[in-house]
Amino acid sequence: MPENDRDHTRRPDPDALLALAEQGGRGKLTVFLGAAPGVGKTYAMLMRARRLREDGVDIVIGLVETHGRAETAGLLEGLEVLPRREVVHSGRTLCEFDLDAALARRPRVIVVDELAHTNLGEARHPKRYQDIEELVDAGIDVWTALNIQHLESLSDVVTQIAGVPVRERIPDTVLNRADDVLLVDLPPAELIERLKEGKVYVPESAKRAIDRFFRLGNLTALRELALRRTADRVDDQMVDYLRQNAIEGPWPAAERLLVCIGPDPLSEKVVRTSSRLASGLNADWIVVSVERADHEAGNREAMRQLDDTFRLAELLGAETRRIVGSDFVEEILKLARREHVTQIVIGATRHRFPLRLFRRSLPDALTARTSGIGIHLVTDRDEPAARPAGRQKPALPQRFWRALAIAAGTTGLATVLGLLIERFIVLQNISLLYLLAVLASAVYAGYAGAVAAALFSVLAYNFSFIDPVGTFTVAEPHEVFALFVFLAAAALAGGLASRVREQAKAAAGRAAATQALYDFSRKLSGTARVEDVLWAAVSQIQSTLRRNAVLLLPEDGDIALGAAWPPDTELGVSDMMAARWTFEKKEAAGNDTGTLPNSPFQFRPLVTPHGVAGVCGFVQQDKPLEANEERALAAILDQTAIAVDRARLSRESLKQAAQLEGDKFRGALLSSLSHDLRTPLATITGAVTSLRQLGDRMPAESRDDLLESIEEESERLTRFVANLLDMTRIEAGTVNAKHDWVDIADVIRSAVERARKYFPGREFETSVAADLPLMRGDSVLLGQVLFNLLDNANRFGGDEPVGIYARREKDEIVLSVTDLGKGIAPADLEHVFDKFFRKGKPDGGSLGTGLGLSIAKGLVEAMGGQIKAESPAIRRRGTRISMRFPAADTNLSGKERE
Incomplete structure (x- = not known):
């Protein structure tokens, strides 16, 4: 490929660019790394801080531990130091870093010493590195100091080198995420000399430190660790730069580690070793634990230790998996192939000689079946010092004693039954009773109970039923062979029964958990x-x-x-x-x-x-x-x-539906306003303009027609505005209907007279029952309802008369308005009382605002009544709109009615 074509195809690595973009808005973390206390980390930080302060950079001192060093304390002069937070611990008042004060001050750069420090009191975070992470996330640059021995993955190595356990540790990921790592180095001999001169610790502490920690070999080893880790960090930064800028270079191979652990003390060492290996290879790593399908979480201590190991792995930056399977090697290799693993790390415990003869170790089985994948074995140590402090040889668990008791009980019961049977009949296969004892022990006490019952059964059968009876001596060789065969058969049957029991118990537990989750999901699906x-x-x-x-x-x-x-x-x-x-x-x-x-x-x-x-x-x-x-x-x-x-989305969908309905309402309102206001206003404007321009030149008849048009259109506008106001009152719930005594006949008479005035060409027929009682209501609102119904009938009722009927049905008063027009389609009946619903062709004039029936419904319901539309009404034609109101008590006296 030509050189210019090859340059054209180079592209920055997308992952590298994404990582660079994620740093936007965050502060920068600078770590001053040293091999041991006293190399000058804090001194170097303060010297750089003073130079930045002279350049006008907003830098403050959040916390600096001088440890009594006069040179270091002198560098604090002239720098802004944040006040510390007072904490009472063990009866003493101590000063801690104030995270909230730092966030409130929000400088460009802040110096916070002692990265691995453990916070005291009611702090937001237990470790100082978490305080620093919050500061960096807030966009503040942070300078801090760290000794190499405080890295989590190196703590076991440091303990082995120095013989002193490291109590304060931080995850390696904290150092890996640092933007800059500055190595502050000092030769071990010079550091020991500074220690002797009292420049690191006070004389009493310095002498103890030289004897225990600050030995030449220890410091040399720690210095090597610090140099190696800094070199790895610089190499990572160079690779990131090459990828971000599409520069060709020696890219590292894509290694991927699979780390196998279990509930044993060696797993912690395996995880720490794997972390150092992954860091050196710049590789991703997965920590996996395989559990048997019939596993029972009975050993809580072992499971807790496994959980602690998983948390340690996550702390060191690993991905964790838990797998259930019976064939450990197959499950591990299956995961390795699926995740494209290149190397497997596993712990290899040194078994005693007899165990190596009868049981093949997992590392051996994995090595025999693996091809194309490197395997690292992490071994334990036989020295007594390798045992963790405070961990003693565990006592026999209570389950073991229970298994022995069950095995002894079932064996004794089988012996008693056998002796009772022999009193009445001699059987050659009396040993089958002991097989039942083994099976029963396996069911109730597991594999340990089955093996114990098999041993007890051999001894009991020999003592009670094989000549010479009463001794453990076997006279005939075939009986010896029979005993061994019985022991093997009993152990095998007991083991199978125990395995079936464990699997059944585990399956029952998982089935119960699955059923509980299924019931829970069903409950949620219906909620x-x-x-x-x-x-x-x-x-x-x-x-x-x-x-x-x-x-x-x-x-x-x-x-x-x-x-x-x-x-x-x-x-x-x-x-x-x-x-x-x-x-x-x-x-x-x-x-x-x-x-x-x-x-x-x-x-x-x-x-x-x-x-x-x-x-x-x-x-x-x-x-x-x-x-x-x-x-x-x-x-x-x-x-x-x-x-x-899902519930949130449901609420949002309802809100959106309501919003769409509101938009539809506003659109209909604007459409109605634009049409129903523009038409009468245009008529009024035209009539007024004609009268002003022509004046007395117009015939008197023409002037009267124009004035009549102005009057009619003004009344139309008045009705339209009144309808809008009524609709607003109904929706706002401010309609206060009166509860006066209402004579229905008077209301009907007034509404019809008003309708005849507005619709002079329409004929109205009324029918009021003679026994119609009074009702409790508002005569004005009821009259408005009747007029709206008559207006609607006038528009769509054809040429036939409109009928108004009032009658009594049991305890209700029924009012109806019936026309003989084209009627309403069945699909539209449930919508005729909706706002701005207008459908069909009117017999004359416009469709109207679409508010009349909606207002009628609101006013009727405000008076405690019901309204309903029916179509067809008479002879498969027309529409009937009926209203029902509760009738008043007719037994009341006139005074009570008043």
Whole structure:
């Protein structure tokens, strides 16, 4: 390929550009890295801070530990130092870094010493590196200092080198995310000399430090670690630069590690070793644990240790997986092929000689079946010092003693039954009773009970039924062979029965969990209200975890408690702070996390494709969740998040529907205004213009016609405006109907006279029953309703007379207006009382505003009545609109009626 074509095809790496874009808006983290205390990290930071201060940069000192060094303390003069936060710890008042004050001050650069420090008191974060991460996320540049021994992945190596355990540690990812790593180096000999001169610690502490930690070999090894880690960091920065700028170079191979761990002490070392290996290879790594399908979470200590190892792996930047399967090697290789793994790291425990003869180790089996993938074995140490401090040889668990008791009981019962049977009949296969004992022990006590019962059965059968009886001596060789065959058969049958029992128990547990989740999902699928979803979720979480649970939802820019179980559960200030952190940062907070761990609750976000829908909290109480509880909780939270998001979308759809209806209403209103106002206004304007221009020159008859047109159109405008006002009052709920005594006949007579005035060409027929009682209502509103109905009948009723009828039906008064026009289509009957509904061709004039029937419905309901439209009305023609009102008590006296 020509050189110019090759240059044209070069493109920056998309992942590198994306990582660069994500840094926008964040501050820069600069770490001054040293091999040991006293190399001059704080001194170097302050010297650079003074130079920036002289250049006019807004830089402040958040916290600096001088450790009594006069040279370091002198560099603080002239620099702005933030006040510290006072904390009472163990009866003493100590000063800590004030994170809130730093965020409020918001300088361009802030110096915060001691990156690996553990915060005291009611701090928002337990570790200082988390305070610094919050400052960086807020857009503030941070300078800090770190010794190499505080990196999590190197803590075991440092402990081995120096013989001193490292208590304060930080994840390697903190250093990996740093924008700049500046190595502050000092030869070990010079550092020891500074220590002797009292420039690092006070004389008493310096002597102890030289004897324990600051030895030449220790410092040399730590210096090598610091140099190697800094070189790796510089190499990563160079690779990122080459990728971002599309510069060709020696790209590193895409390595990917798979780390296998289990519930054993060696797994922690395996994870730390893998972290260093992945960092050196610049590779992604996955930590996996394989559990048997019949696994029972009985050994809580082992499962807790496995959970701690997983958390350590996540802290070091690994991806974690849990797999259920019976063939460990097959499951590991299947995952390795699926994830394109190039190297596998696994721990290799040194078994004793007899065990190596009868059992093949997992590393050996993996090595035999693996091809094309490198395998790293991390071995343990046989020295006593390798055993973790405080870990003693575990005592026999209670389950083992229970298995022995069950095995002894079933064997004894089989012996008693056999002796009783032999009194009546001699059987050659009496040993089958012991086989039943083995099977029963396997069912109730597991594999250990089956093996114990097999051993007890051989001894009991030999002692009680094989000559010479009463001794453990076997006289005949065939009986010896029979005993061994029976022992093997019993152990095999017991093992199979135990495996079936464990699988059945595990399957029952998983079936119960699956059924609970299925019932929960069905409950959520039939729930539309957010409140019902929250109560179902908290009750499910409480029943699954046996812990108090709360759910919080966003409200007015904050989060508020939506549901809790038990209902009287309350959240304190620290709890709400942790919940807000979870909602804002989309990460867990509270107990057993790195943020606000003093809260008894641990909070998890309800993450949906549209963001965080809420926050779930449950009481942790220093008791981590087991693996099955963690999986159940994750499933419940996922379903709850989906249900809450669905309810939110449902509410939004209703709002959008209402908004669309409002837009439709406004459009109809504007259309009605533009038509029904423009027509009469045009008529009035034309008539007035003619009268002004022609004046007395017009015939008297023409002037009268124009004046009559002005009067008619003005009345039409008045009716239109009155309809709009009535509709506004009805929708606002401000229609105050009177409850006076109303004579229906008088109201009908007034409405008809008014209609004859407005519609002189229309004929009206009235029929009022003689026994029609009075009613409680508002005569003015009722007259308006009748007039609107007559107006509608005049428009669509054809040439036939319009009938107005009033009668009594039981305890109701029925009024109806009937026309003999074309009628209303069945599909339109339910819409005739909607606002601005106008359909059909009027017999004369315009369609009108479409408000008359809607106003009639609102006024009727305001008076406690009902209105209904029917079509056809008479002889398959016309429309009847009937109203029903409760009749008044006719037994009242006239005075009472008044």
